[in-house]
Amino acid sequence: MTDTMLEGLKDRISKSAKIHQSVGIIVPMNNYADLSEAIIDHMMNTKDDFWVYITITKSFDTIIKKFKSLSDHKNIKFIDCISRAAGIVRSDNNCIYVESPAMLEKILMEMINILHEIKDDLNKYIIIDSLSSLMIYNNPETVNEFFQHFINKTRAEDVHSISLVVEEEMDEYINRIIFLNEKIIKVRESFI
Amino acid sequence: MAESEVVGKDKEKCTTGIEELDIQMNGGIPVGSTVLITGSSGSGKTTLCMQYLADGAKKGERGVFFTITEPLFKLTKNLEGFAFYDKKLVESGMVNLIDLRIISERLGLDAEKYTVEDASALLDILKDIAEELDVKRLVIDSITALCYRLQTREMIRDFIFKLGTSLAAMKCTTLLTSEVPPRTFKYSQYEIEEFISDGIIFLGDVERKGDLIRTLQVVKMRGTSHNRSKFAMSISSKRGIELLPLLKS
Numbered sequence: 001m002t003d004t005m006l007e008g009l010k011d012r013i014s015k016s017a018k019i020h021q022s023v024g025i026i027v028p029m030n031n032y033a034d035l036s037e038a039i040i041d042h043m044m045n046t047k048d049d050f051w052v053y054i055t056i057t058k059s060f061d062t063i064i065k066k067f068k069s070l071s072d073h074k075n076i077k078f079i080d081c082i083s084r085a086a087g088i089v090r091s092d093n094n095c096i097y098v099e100s101p102a103m104l105e106k107i108l109m110e111m112i113n114i115l116h117e118i119k120d121d122l123n124k125y126i127i128i129d130s131l132s133s134l135m136i137y138n139n140p141e142t143v144n145e146f147f148q149h150f151i152n153k154t155r156a157e158d159v160h161s162i163s164l165v166v167e168e169e170m171d172e173y174i175n176r177i178i179f180l181n182e183k184i185i186k187v188r189e190s191f192i
Numbered sequence: 193m194a195e196s197e198v199v200g201k202d203k204e205k206c207t208t209g210i211e212e213l214d215i216q217m218n219g220g221i222p223v224g225s226t227v228l229i230t231g232s233s234g235s236g237k238t239t240l241c242m243q244y245l246a247d248g249a250k251k252g253e254r255g256v257f258f259t260i261t262e263p264l265f266k267l268t269k270n271l272e273g274f275a276f277y278d279k280k281l282v283e284s285g286m287v288n289l290i291d292l293r294i295i296s297e298r299l300g301l302d303a304e305k306y307t308v309e310d311a312s313a314l315l316d317i318l319k320d321i322a323e324e325l326d327v328k329r330l331v332i333d334s335i336t337a338l339c340y341r342l343q344t345r346e347m348i349r350d351f352i353f354k355l356g357t358s359l360a361a362m363k364c365t366t367l368l369t370s371e372v373p374p375r376t377f378k379y380s381q382y383e384i385e386e387f388i389s390d391g392i393i394f395l396g397d398v399e400r401k402g403d404l405i406r407t408l409q410v411v412k413m414r415g416t417s418h419n420r421s422k423f424a425m426s427i428s429s430k431r432g433i434e435l436l437p438l439l440k441s
Contacts, residue, residue: 102401105424105436113431137401141441149439 006038009187013162014042016183017125022151022161024181029168031187036129036164040067043076043125050122051076052114054107056133059083060095070094075122077114081107082133101137104146108153115157126154130164131177140173147177203415206329206365209247209276210240212423212435213393213408221391222415226359226366228335228385231395232374236406236427238267239274240395241331241367243432246276248329249286255329256322260292260337276432288325292338306341311351314338319358327364334369336381348382356388379411390414395425398438408435 016023027035036057043051044067053076055063060080064070070078071094078095085100096110111126118124128134128150134143147163154161165178167186178184205220214220221227229237238261245255259267267289271277281287295317296303301310322330332338335355339348359366368389370380379386379394386392391413397404406425410418423435 100401100403102403103405103424104439105405106426109424109426109434109436112436113434139441142400142439145439145441149437 006034009035010038010042013039013185016185017160017162018123020160020181020183021155022163022181023183023185024163024165024178025185025187026165026167026170026178027187029166032164032166035187037066039127039162040070044070044073047075048123049075050118050124052079052111052124052126053077054079054081054111054126054128056081056101056137057129059086059088060092060097061088061090064092079107079110079114101134104134104138104142108146108149111150112153112157115159124157124159126159126161128161128163130166131174132164132166132169135169135174140177144173144177147180151180205416206253207247207251208240209243210433210435213410213433216410216419216421216423216435217413218417220416221365221413223365224360224363225390225413225415226356226368226388227391227393227413228370228379228389229367229393229395230370230372230379232372232376235395235397236408236425236433237369237371237395238270238333239427240393240433241333241369242271242274243276244367245287245329245331246278246281249281249284252286253328254286254288254325255331256288256290256325256327257331257333258290258292258318259333261334264289264291273429274432275430285325288321288327290321304341305343306347307343308347308350311342311347312354315351315354315358319362322362322364330359330362330364330366332366332368334371335385336369336371339382339385345382349384352382352384352388359388386412398422405438407438408433 055078059082060078061083070076071092076094079098080095081098081101084097098106098110115124163181165174203222206223207214207220229240231237245257248255282289293303296314299313342348342351370385372378372381379392392411394409394411396407398407407422408425409422410420422438424438426434
């Protein structure tokens with residue numbers, strides 16, 4: 001993806017997430033890495049927002065290698081659901097590790113605990129990267145139920161959410177789940 | 193909560209220190225109840241009991257923890273990792289940790305086998321200590337290990353009923369831990385313990401894709417309305433025990 005495209009996309013996602021409580025983003029596999037990095041880059045450039053990034057796709061270790069100053073950002077917290085299961089041991093104040101991506105209740109618990117510690121005057125956002133990855137480790141019905149809880153909880157706490165889905169991995173189950181979001185953005189190469 | 197689950201008028205409650213659990217029991221355990229905390233090894237029974245005692249101590253309610261399963265130094269070492277535990281609670285006498293094996297030794301009892309008289313003497317001592325310390329919260333960890341030292345089923349039955357009577361007279365809220373083998377739907381080893389209990393909290397686990405998820409379920413709680421759903425349970429050093437509804441799919 002070109003930088004111009006990414007900037008345009010970041011802007012669109014940012015505006016959508018501000019207006020809508022929950023945004024689902026369907027992104028082609030080829031653009032997935034660019035998009036997730038663009039979102040992290042965007043997070044690092046906001047001061048009045050608080051971000052919780054739930055990663056099931058890349059380990060926090062991999063992410064921080066690319067974004068070295070992430071640990072310095074007090075307004076960003078990661079919930080890494082894959083490192084422990086993969087035997088990666090790292091400790092960082094900005095990251096909470098969940099033992100396994102199948103421990104969906106634990107993900108919700110950690111998310112709720114982080115939200116309760118955030119100052120009320122900040123805008124709160126949660127990103128799930130990604131629903132497609134969650135599907136790998138769980139039954140579709142369980143992910144569906146998890147996402148229903150997730151959406152209800154974020155609404156109750158007045159938190160905005162962004163959920164990513166890989167277009168090529170869309171099936172009837174993910175379709176059903178992603179459309180629980182208020183707004184869907186489909187990323188195309190010809191977006192701009 | 194379903195109306196049918198409400199049994200009588202709600203009584204004064206004793207909080208557990210686990211916010212979600214108290215909510216599910218409509219404020220906590222009815223004061224004066226005896227509750228069986230059942231689960232297999234490593235299910236979080238001792239942690240739950242200590243969180244309960246620490247919560248009470250912080251609210252000015254003195255508590256006592258009688259252990260027969262592990263030495264006190266080991267118990268306190270494990271507790272030091274938890275944010276809810278403060279050494280000062282023990283030093284100030286708000287939480288009293290007592291090793292029943294040491295008491296047995298001082299009473300000259302056989303550490304491995306108790307006679308009817310031994311069991312009775314031990315019961316009296318438990319009662320005296322609780323009364324002397326004026327405790328509002330009492331824990332016995334575990335009732336299974338205590339009964340293991342009794343030689344016949346009749347003795348166990350008799351001891352448990354006497355214990356039930358003594359606890360009821362003490363007016364303090366008691367947690368008895370009960371060890372059961374993993375993945376069983378038994379609430380106790382001897383299947384008598386539940387009959388002297390006003391409540392049963394079952395700690396178990398469910399397997400999901402090869403991962404064991406800790407669970408907690410309030411099976412029975414006399415004197416209060418309560419939720420009987422299964423909850424996912426997490427134990428962390430920062431927050432102790434936390435609960436969230438278990439996904440049903």
